[in-house]
Amino acid sequence: MYGFDAINAANGWLMAAIGFTIVFMGLVVLSTLIANLERALHLWDRRGEIFRRAPAPPVEEAPAAKSPARREEGGPPVGFPVVRLADEDLEAAEHFQLIIERLGEPFSLTELLERAERLGISHPHRRLDTLLHSGLIIEEKGDFKGFYRWRKDARIVPSSMLDL
């Protein structure tokens, strides 16, 4: 028996299909490993930092909770610090705030910058400087010196609005 008959008789098609599948599965696994190698190495580089990470401190009661601020109808609280930001910084501030919510507080500026860069926020360094300078991101005190938190009681206002 020769040719296709021999292949059919010896389950040749099935064997070829299985072989084909095994090889491609192997290639998929290999390519997934290679694609994630950078992330794995990045985690390995930061292993010390990850294991030493501080536990979250007790949440500090916001001044608003102690004495509720007066609110304008539908508007932000009155009497809280006003931070004036340019329009392009406003958008970045929202993005940074979302990242901070994920990171938890207090957070490390290193991690904040890394995530902002990874998410493709334009000029993350300059934006971070603006947020620090404006007082929206403030440094913790005592044992948490060098870690930061978002000033939740601040009222962000577009600078264009104040110019009016």
Place this chain on the structure above:
Amino acid sequence: MVSATELRESEFLKGFTEPELAALASVASHSRWAEGETLFREGSLAGYLYILKSGTILLHFPNGRSLPLRGGGHAIGWSSLVSPFKYTATAVCLTDADLYEFRGRDLYRLIQMDADFGKHLMRKISGIMEERRAYRSMQTQAV
């Protein structure tokens, strides 16, 4: 070329005598860095001391703490004068930054030539080390 007059404006060099400033100016150079650039990395060989002229530099410490240094006068890279001559933090420019750059080897030569200058400089350096000690601390647990 850096002049002694320029250096006199720096907060870090307040109290240095005219001849000391002139000596420092002779080994200083201007250095300009762009936003996002890294001046040096933690653990790398500390070859230079910088004095910030303008801009913001963020120091990242390996324990996750950070210290932003804004505006003129801050000294960065004291490890270039202290054994084991390895930077203890990573310095990243948050904005475009202008700095005065001093090679550690040149500063050591000046210290060898003038003991008073050396004492003066090292006193300033130890002040900065003390100021930033809390940032290098590994303890993060709140009491």
